[in-house]
Amino acid sequence: xxxxxxAADATTFRKGNGRTDRAPYDLGTVLDIAVATFNERGYEAxxxxxxxxxxxxxxxxxxxxxxxxxxxxxxxxxxxxxxxxAVLEASGADDRRGNAADRLxxxxxGAVRVLVAELPYxxxxxxxxxxxxxxxxxxxxxxxxxxxxxxxxxxxxAEGSLRADLDPGTTSRLLFGMINSIVEWYRPGGxxxxxxxxxxTVSVALDGLRAR
Amino acid sequence: xxxxxxAADATTFRKGNGRTDRAPYDLGTVLDIAVATFNERGYEAxxxxxxxxxxxxxxxxxxxxxxxxxxxxxxxxxxxxxxxxAVLEASGADDRRGNAADRLxxxxxGAVRVLVAELPYxxxxxxxxxxxxxxxxxxxxxxxxxxxxxxxxxxxxAEGSLRADLDPGTTSRLLFGMINSIVEWYRPGGxxxxxxxxxxTVSVALDGLRAR
Numbered sequence: 001x002x003x004x005x006x007a008a009d010a011t012t013f014r015k016g017n018g019r020t021d022r023a024p025y026d027l028g029t030v031l032d033i034a035v036a037t038f039n040e041r042g043y044e045a046x047x048x049x050x051x052x053x054x055x056x057x058x059x060x061x062x063x064x065x066x067x068x069x070x071x072x073x074x075x076x077x078x079x080x081x082x083x084x085x086a087v088l089e090a091s092g093a094d095d096r097r098g099n100a101a102d103r104l105x106x107x108x109x110g111a112v113r114v115l116v117a118e119l120p121y122x123x124x125x126x127x128x129x130x131x132x133x134x135x136x137x138x139x140x141x142x143x144x145x146x147x148x149x150x151x152x153x154x155x156x157x158a159e160g161s162l163r164a165d166l167d168p169g170t171t172s173r174l175l176f177g178m179i180n181s182i183v184e185w186y187r188p189g190g191x192x193x194x195x196x197x198x199x200x201t202v203s204v205a206l207d208g209l210r211a212r
Numbered sequence: 213x214x215x216x217x218x219a220a221d222a223t224t225f226r227k228g229n230g231r232t233d234r235a236p237y238d239l240g241t242v243l244d245i246a247v248a249t250f251n252e253r254g255y256e257a258x259x260x261x262x263x264x265x266x267x268x269x270x271x272x273x274x275x276x277x278x279x280x281x282x283x284x285x286x287x288x289x290x291x292x293x294x295x296x297x298a299v300l301e302a303s304g305a306d307d308r309r310g311n312a313a314d315r316l317x318x319x320x321x322g323a324v325r326v327l328v329a330e331l332p333y334x335x336x337x338x339x340x341x342x343x344x345x346x347x348x349x350x351x352x353x354x355x356x357x358x359x360x361x362x363x364x365x366x367x368x369x370a371e372g373s374l375r376a377d378l379d380p381g382t383t384s385r386l387l388f389g390m391i392n393s394i395v396e397w398y399r400p401g402g403x404x405x406x407x408x409x410x411x412x413t414v415s416v417a418l419d420g421l422r423a424r
Binding site: 170171181210 | 313372373374375378379382385388390391392393394397398404409412413415416418419420421422423
């Protein structure tokens with residue numbers, strides 16, 4: 001088997017099993033590289049061969065981790081959606097107790113933090129257009145998330161916490177537009193960390209820019 | 213020449229010259245179809261043949277109007293940018309008199325109206341990634357527009373019209389994010405016209421959602 005890099009890599013990994021942090025790459029690394037490549041080239045234009053090349057490994061070593069690029073896409077979208085859905089769950093958005101405006105503020109702040117923490121994953125999610133079953137399923141979950149945030153905007157509207165002169169549907173869309181734009185221009189490592197960005201975003205959304 | 217559709221179409225059009233409104237299609241129609249097709253398929257994937265087919269005409273008839281798809285892209289981007297730049301000019305953004313917050317409000321409202329009136333054209337502009345000289349030139353003009361709006365945000369900040377606790381750079385980006393998102397979800401012909409949408413957007417940006 002000498003000289004067969006593919007087999008050598010896979011063997012190395014198998015040997016390292018049980019202590020995956022020491023392996024030359026693990027599923028997390030594979031996923032990070034896959035997501036970066038999907039975002040750069042587009043999912044359709046990215047093959048398992050390209051990913052193997054980027055990782056400096058072989059296709060067969062990659063197949064040790066995943067069944068194919070479809071699984072990588074599914075895992076990546078699931079990670080972004082799972083984090084966003086967890087924010088909604090944590091907000092107690094499903095029960096009807098408590099102040100809807102406070103829950104909305106919690107969700108907006110949490111969504112900004114997820115965008116920053118999972119920037120490439122959410123970027124991928126926001127570019128999904130529904131060309132495959134995996135993408136259509138992700139779009140369905142994304143619409144469900146948007147719908148639940150919209151319901152929160154409506155509830156805050158109904159309880160009188162939000163201005164009565166603004167339509168909740170338009171308000172929700174403008175809010176998502178502002179928050180989702182963060183993936184286009186925010187780069188981690190600058191002067192503004194995730195918490196400061198979340199504060200600024202929520203503050204603009206709820207209180208506006210005008211000095212009083 | 214009988215049976216040569218290309219030549220027949222071109223001849224028909226030449227006969228109609230001088231009364232272009234009566235022609236089966238004019239440059240405006242060609243541009244509308246080109247922009248719609250670029251947005252659907254991507255600019256790279258769209259050929260002059262595809263455009264001719266969509267218009268039910270021939271390539272040679274199209275070349276009567278334009279030198280190629282590059283010219284169509286340039287004209288389309290120039291239209292979107294020209295309309296946006298006209299809003300800045302009309303705001304008096306270049307002179308230093310008057311209230312910067314009022315000028316900013318004028319520009320935001322005007323930009324929303326342009327987005328709605330030129331929806332497919334601005335959509336195309338916002339998708340430009342800089343693969344050709346034409347696209348790079350459009351990106352440069354777009355950055356210049358963004359820069360001048362940011363200067364307006366800074367001036368409004370400096371005069372005390374905008375809240376002192378928000379960073380003008382972040383504020384500008386969140387504003388653009390909210391406004392640019394309109395091309396993703398707004399569809400003309402619904403219950404909300406351009407003026408109502410402009411009012412809602414400016415109102416959310418400047419005064420926030422919270423009831424007082």
